[in-house]
Amino acid sequence: MSRGFLLGLAWRSAWNRRFTLALTVCSIALSTFMLLGVERARTDLRSSFSSAVSGTDLIVGARTGSVQLLLYSVFHVGAATNNIRWSSVEALQRLRGVAWVVPLSLGDSHQGFPVLGTSDGYFEHFRYGEQQPLRFREGQRFRDLYDAVVGAEVADRLGYRIGQRITLAHGTGSASLGADHADKPFVVSGILARTGTPVDRTVHVSLQAMEAIHVDWVAGAPLPGRRIGAEETRRMQLQPQNVTAALVGLHNRAAVFSVQRQVNNFADEPLLSILPGVALDELWDVVGVGEQALLLMSGLVAVVSMAGLMSVVLAGLNERRRELAVLRAVGASLHHVLLLLTLEGLLLTLAGIAAGVVALAACVLALGPWLQSAFGLGLRLGEPTPLQWLSLAGLLLAGWLASLLPGWRAYRLSLADGLSPRI
Template identity: 65%
Template sequence: MTALIRLAWQSAWNRRFTLSLTVFSIALSAFMLMGVERIRTDVREGFTSAVSGTDLIVGARTGPVQLLLYSVFRIGAATNNIRWSSVEDIENMRGVQWVIPMSLGDSHHGYSVLGTSGAYFEHFRYGDQQGLELAQGKPFEDLFDTMLGAEVARQLGYQLGDRITLTHGAGGPINAIEHDDKPFVVTGILAATGTPVDRTVHISLQAMQALHVDWRAGVRLPGQSVDAQAVRALDLQPKNVTAVLVGLQSRAQVFSVQRQINHFRAEPLMAVLPGVAMDELWRLIGTGEQSLLLMSGMVAFVSLLGMVAVVLAGLNERRRELAVLRAVGARPLHIIGLLSLEGALATFAGVFIGCLTLWAAGLALSPWLLSQFGLALHFASITALQWWILAGLLGTGFLACLIPGWRAYRLSLVDGLSPPA
């Protein structure tokens, strides 16, 4: 067996230029397959871990996916708000440990503005139960302080101490109405999380109320403008919020509290489990990941077909070599094994180079991907499906080379020793 492996290596080395192209194509297919699977897995994990440690999401009665989209991913708008008195009732329910009120609706250069309380920075978790951390500055203390997500600060070039104005509603190039009478000061910038937090401008609930004391039904009241100084003397207790994140004392109480909220008498509310809503949403948008994996598999299939074609094309040049091996005592099994081992070596080399390149690229690009696109990728770890992909590539490469091996076996010894006509 050792002699056969050495012979296969030497034979492959003599045709190194041709086989190097095959190895390159296999490396590319391995790079794509493993990379797509890694990105697919990490994107899904990042998607499902945009909020963790939260037992229930509460909002006005609507669909679970819509509630998840606007409360967690800042996409879309709520059908209605929740009265502040209802938030206090939920906080006082048996089994509830903490609540995070969230007031949405305004924006800043296309980024969502979130009004919330100190509980948001204390209890909000993402990923593997990771808490929010400050990269610079401090939490908001004054009424018109703001904390920016990492992407907002990076894309708009904001630094601590900069003054910004917020836009009423989602904004837009035509109907954007600025709250320019109440500017905010950037006092903190959050560390990158790879979640919608990075794309959010955070202010206090009182600041959100202050922005809209002179507004009714989405319109500024004419002749009743209240400037930034005068508004400080007003009662800025929130009247309503958009959604509430709820944490419980025990996971065993989740269905009991959910039932209480869904049957809340003061106003129609709905409580959903984040994990259940995430799974429902992923079923709607997860088709693309399967398509990417399928395309990568097709690339791998074409690469392996190319390897078979290269070996088959070289058989005519190697017929005398194979015939000599037969003449000196090589059995048909040895001939098949020789060509199969050559294919296995080429496949192994291609897969190894592809994986090594993916690991090096991931190590170098992971910080950039996190900062630019919010993708937290873990190229160092290998998923179960990636192991199956590796085994499939190596096994398929070996089996593919049985075809030229069988073809070589069929070549007769006389035909190999006879000079061509």
């Protein structure tokens, strides 16, 4: 018997039991979907982490942990243990080898989104992804004291347009409840193009604006009996006294360790400078535990799917004993019977893998834009990663191995056992 004939025979035999085998194919498709989907999400999530900031050589803040400094300065998660003085920011700018310094001031929010006070240099020097600059979808950077530039997600989620008035709140999360800066409203002057980074979820104002809304606040609370109006603050000296952190760019990256050492040994106040790439790797080591758990869960699903394949083929053997015996009677050798059952297992595995790959591609295309806007996770179709290729090869090998035991069982059934009538 030719192998082509056996392949066709395996296909027709499987088609006769299509409803039972369809469940097995769905199980294999689910395991394929989970294995490849977790790896795709892991790869794209790491890419999103890495693309949050680029082109920045150092991040400087108060003495704390490197991951914590990265979280609140770039991802706007958590709070700083302390601020750094404005005189320190000016001293950073004077260090040899420093090309630019972009100060960052955090601590306020707008309807759950963080508010970032910064300078015009932020729009000139901030980079993300592959050294991509910030672009405006509409409008322009802040020109007036009470202008605000909002990220794409803020604008889309809240329906903001150029010229719309908004009110900021003091503090973040529950701390911002009932602490609005309603006496100093802002006007949306620009909307940034989507970046897939925390910039999309941020409201940007000038450092002077951050000072203006807090001139009549002390220790996180408004001064009792004293309110300074929006127009009155325009005539005041609004030089910031301190900021949360600063982004630093160098003329030559070769000097990064020298400048980092100078900052960490700064005499006027305790400062910490970190390399964004190194801190991102540390952060990924922290959040990567969940990734390993997901991969383990996907592997367990694959094992269950292969066990299901083995169970279905074994359960069908009792019904197919006569079929296999007839094949033996017309000349099929034991080798042919074993090959027939392993081919059937491979067909089922290939069908399940194909269905899982198609389902994953459809989900990425359908849910990709929503995941981007809701969670900032940009899933995309691309070349399979080495781990994805390894997962596919592992599934195919597991499907073949799962069909060996039923094949060996059929191999051991005697011809007379299959042809003798059942009582």
